[in-house]
Amino acid sequence: MFQSSKKLKLSKTTRYRQRISASAVAHKLFNTSSSSSSIESIPNLKETEFIYNQNAAVNNHSSGSSDLNNFDGYSSNYELATSSSHNNSYNFSSDSYQFSNTADNPSIFLSNWALRHSIPHTVLNDLLMFLRTLPGLNNLPKDARTLLKTPTTTLIKSIHGGEYHHLGLNREIKSLLLSGIDIPLTLELTVGIDGLPLTTNPSSQLWPILGCFTNINVNNRQNVFMIGAFYGKSKPGDSNEYLREFVDELKQITNEGIVYKDKVVKLKMHALICDAPAKAFVLKIRGHNGKNSCPRCIGQGIWSKTHTRTYFPNLDSPLRTHNSFINLEDKTLHLGRTILTEIPNFDLINDTPFDVMHVIYIGVVKKLISLWVGSPKHNKSLPSNLISVLDDKLNFLGKNIPVEFQRKPNKNSRIHPLRDVSRWKATELRQCLLYTGLVVFKDIVSNDIYNNFLELSIGVRLILSNNVSHEYNTYAKNILKHFVIMFGQIYGASYISHNIHSVIHLADDAKRYNGLNKICAFMFENHMQPLKKDIRSGMRPLQQLSRRYEEKRVSNVMISYKQYQTQIGPINCYYSNKNKLRPMVGNAIEPQYTGWRMKTLSIKLNEADKCVKILNTGEFVVIENIATDRTDTSKILIVGRHYEKMIDFFIQPCKSSLLGIYKASSLGPLKTWPLNNISQKIVSLPLNDYENSVLLIPFLH
CATH class of the missing domain: 2.30.30 (SH3 type barrels.)
Structure with missing residues (x-):
């Protein structure tokens, strides 16, 4: 096991805010308790007909279909609970304990408050110690672990390069079934895999396996849940060992399904979303710097000694097929056989789409703006005075950016935004490509550069749109291909990197998935930072992550799903x-x-x-x-x-x-x-x- 000697400490400001928040909670609870001499006991929960055993669900392959009425005890001794009524905004990724009035129950209010604001157990223990001295609150638990129902054990598996903890798919499907919402008989699972650096000295990384059911929307939201997680000094040593438990469970549910109320609910692997390095890792193929690294076509790259990169000038190469991939026909592409070939009805070529967030926004748009501002220096770089004009125009538009955008141009945060493009987030790059860039760059950059940027903006807008006709999709494919051709003529063929080359394949993915707006890594990236915050020190990070996740499941509190945002x-x-x-x-x-x-x-x-x-x-x-x-x-x-x-x-x-x-x-x-x-x-x-x-x-x- 890898442990970090460097602990993640809270700042003075954070500790001060937590003390103020704790005082406010104590004041509210004191006022609540003074109105009645005793606390109402927590309502008795109606037990369901089963108790979930995570390991039995994965390993017992000989028992036939997974029946919701036949499960052994779960190691943390938590029973799934349901109620007679279900809120329309139910978070189906949590095993929800329903209460009639959470605000009137101090224990429920405290646990929800602590989880929503990531209150450490030590802070919560101090608060509980004080609250128990108040009239009517002496029945509160003494310890935060009792209040939050923290698991006492966490199953950790040692694998090559670190440790792995598997949470599973079964529980997410069962929570969904118990929620009472209408679900199809076949759930479409989209999986996102990427690495997340935790510390730099010593180096440590978290590699979570995240998922969501693409054909289930609650209040127009696709809720992301964690399937498993790896922790180590770097990425897992063997991708097959890392994915083994996930693939085995996915195969069982896909083939046998889960029986619930005389219905058999099955699972289909809909898409695997990764950036280029992560995709190469899980598919066991050459990385994006390889000469034969495109996972979609057999186009050969050329190594440029001058620019120290591989570029791909050939845009009309034959496409790869699923059969050729699983048969390892291209020896220059494959580094080994991936375990993903065992997943039923999963096309390793077409069901692993290019991620528009990494390819277009972080890859192409950032590259374009970097060339314009002279990083690296290029003959198409703009003079300093024009860059300042662009900065002013971009900041001026900040007040016109709608509330739905998380980040807006603002001179108080970035006086020279274009010079800071290396630190732009994907949402800022998307905003520039689809909206502000159409105004900001017009009449400033040359006509050929602006028209090339416009082709990219039009093509991406078309492939992001849902229900686009075949004619529009064909037009998007042609205009994106023309963008790549003109990009090579304007900036040089040696700049057609792996990301630039991948643009020509995006229209095919959009046609297969009816638009790429919902098949991208944004939903998974938004879930990564909350996971990082759940690891508060370098001691046993996977145990911390798992237990914080279980606490939120029990209390139905998922910080990535805020119900107040959907109130009409x-x-x-x-x-x-x-x-x-x-x-x-x-x-x-x-x-x-x-x-x-x-x-x-x-x-x-x-x-x-x-x-x-x-x-x-x-x-x-x-x-x-x-x-x-x-x-x-x-x-x-x-x-x-x-x-x-x-x-x-x-x-x-x-x-x-x-x-x-x-x-x-x-x-x-x-x-x-x-x-x-x-x-x-x-x-x-x-x-x-x-x-x-x-x-x-x-x-x-």
Whole structure:
């Protein structure tokens, strides 16, 4: 076992905030207890007909189908529980204990609070010690492990290079079945595998196996869960040994299914999402610097001594097939036989799509901007004064970026954002490619460079869109291929790296998966940092990770799934003209609202979140007020003006209107529209021309 002598310490600010938060909890609990002389006992939980045994589910292959009514005891002695009613926002990745009123039960409130805010056990122990001295709270447990139902044992397996802990797929499927939501008879499993560095001195890494059921959405969210995790000084020594328990369990459920209420629920491996190094590791093929490293085609790379990289000038090579892959026909590609060949009905070529996050955003877009700002120095690099102009234009657009974006350009965080492109996150690179870059780079970079960037933006927008026709997919494939060709002519063929070459294969993946918006690593990357925070020291990290995960499962608290974000209704937001009367026309009456959260989007009366598209008419509307409908007070109206003049922003390589992108100006008179008629949110970016025009871009993700 590898242990780190360097412990992850909390800062003074974090400790101070935890003390303040603990004091607030104590005050709330004290007020709650003073209203009644005794604490209500925790309601008795209705036992289900089975107790889950993780190891038996994986190893007992001879017992036939996995029946939910026949399981041995689980090592941590936790029984799955259900209730007669289920919340619509149930987190199906947790074994949920349902209570009628969590706020009235101090134990439940405390455990949920501690897990949501990652309170260390030592801090929670001090709080419990104090709370037990208060009237009516002496029944609280003395120890945080009792309160949080922390497992006492964790099964750790030593493998080559480190240690592995397997949580399993069975429990996630059973939790899903117990949730009461409608599920298909075949669940589609998407798996993400990547490494996560924990410490640098000494070096240590975490390699979790994450999954989600692609054909199950709860409140339009795909919930990610952990299947297993590896910890060691570096990546696992043998990918087959690392994946063995996962593959064995997946094979059993795929072939035999899980029996529940006279139904047999089966599993299908839908996709494996990895970046290039992780994909090469699990498939046992050459890395991305190899001359024959493309997993999709047999195109040969050329080694450039000048640039010390392998480049791929051939864009018309024959494609590989699943049969040729499992038969190891290309000896220059394979380093061995991967255990993934044992997964039933899993195509190792087409079911391992290129990840648009790593290939396009982190790979291609970052490379383009780096070449423009001179890192590395290139003959297409821009002069310093033009880079400063681009920085100012990008920061100026920050106030027009909708709330759905996690990061916005801001001179307070990055005075020179383009020079810091090496530190950009994938969301910032996506924002630049699909939205702000269309405005910022126009008339600054040369026409051939801008048109090349535009081809990439158009092609990526098409492959990200759902339900794209065959003709549009073919066009996306052609335009992305043309982007790669022109990229080689503009910057040099030696810059067509593995990532640039992979762009030509993305349209095929989009056709297979009906768009790549949901088949990408974003959902898995968002789950990685919370896992890292669960490891608070270098002592027994896998045990820490597993026990924090089990605590959250028992309390139905998953920090990656925040229910308050999906609550539909009015929201408060900053309104700069709060002393100005907002327009009320037609059937609009009081009460008025400054914001409203819908199922898939939020609108607010600010510069960034007030532009929408109307469902039936296709009008682009700027919202000036949100009010109640006089004819039916249970309905909400939006008051605003629609753009009367709309033209194409670009006509080459295609008309922007085909993508729903317009240059708009001249607002019409005030009108009202039902809130439910909003079909799409629009990103509105000012163009600062003499017409005060704006660029309207449909929000894509």
